[in-house]
Amino acid sequence: MGTDRRRDILVVIDEIASSARQPVNIQHVCLACRRGLTATGVAIYLVGAAQPIEVVGPLGEEMAELQVTLGEGPVSEVVRQNQPVFVPNLVNSGSTRRWPAFAPAALSLGVASVFVLPLTLGAIALGALEICREVEGPLSPAELADALLCADTATTLLLSRSAGPAAGELPHTEPEGRWAVVHQATGMVSVQLDTDLDQAFLRLRAHAYGTDRRLSEVAADVVARRLNFTPDTNEKQR
Known part of the structure; x- marks a missing residue:
């Protein structure tokens, strides 16, 4: 991942924050991720939390509620194992055997592929970044690089928040909707x-x-x- 790509992602995040007239927060990272990866839903979860701390996109909301209700799916697996789970094709990847309740329900929502990255500090699991798309197929090398950069930026913001929010910071972690x-x-x-x-x-x-x-x-x-x-x-x- 080159410095140019990192700079480009940070510029997009800053632009989104500036247009909202807010300091950069988790929501802006999710919005940048959704834009850069043509995702229909992006969500961030914390280990031990009953619900996501941030969700953007209609499919993000639906997928989050689905996994929280069923208690199974790629997010819970990533949080538990602290390893990424990429499902480029929910139909033909054995997902129904892996998640018998989640996979059919996700497909019925129109989700074709799901990519979940762990948010980590060394070997310590902090949470997960979930990316949902309506098209099947793997992430391109450039998209994977962007997803990793978004996960890294989200982790940095979470760690900054745990150290105490800066004056005027809006972390967007209160339950909404x-x-x-x-x-x-x-x-x-x-x-x-x-x-x-x-x-x-x-x-x-x-x-x-x-x-x-x-x-x-x-x-x-x-x-x-x-x-x-x-x-x-x-x-x-x-």
Whole structure:
């Protein structure tokens, strides 16, 4: 990866940040990655987080919710093994055997290829960068170089944030949209079950999976008090 390519990627990220009148943050890296790799969805996950910390593109949102709900897919594999997972063709790569629930659902969304890179500090896994495309085929050498540079830039920003955000920095790590609803619902389920947030989220996710519904839909029902969780495992729908 030459210095010219690194400079070009950083210029694109800076341009996106400048147009938004914000300091460079994770969202701008995702937007630059989406633009440079003609991706329809890009997401960044942290190890131990229940949801992505940043998602751009409609397919990015759908894929993120799908993997969080099912608990399987390339992202969880990358986070667990700290190794990249490239799936240039979801149809013919054995993905259905590898992820029997995720692969068919991803294909139904229109996703044809997925590329996930680990975000690492040495041997320490920090998270993952996911790139989804509607066209099948591997990344070109130039695209792979850009993806690696975006992953490296995202890692640098995450490490900078952990050291303390600079004045005026907008890290874009608070739950937004559907994830804000999931976050709120998890808190409500935690109260209903008198349990911690991790267990509450697992119950919420299990209900979504068991009823073949989107996690965000189930969360919306909880927030609207149309669905209550009880310790006896029988959820009550109103």
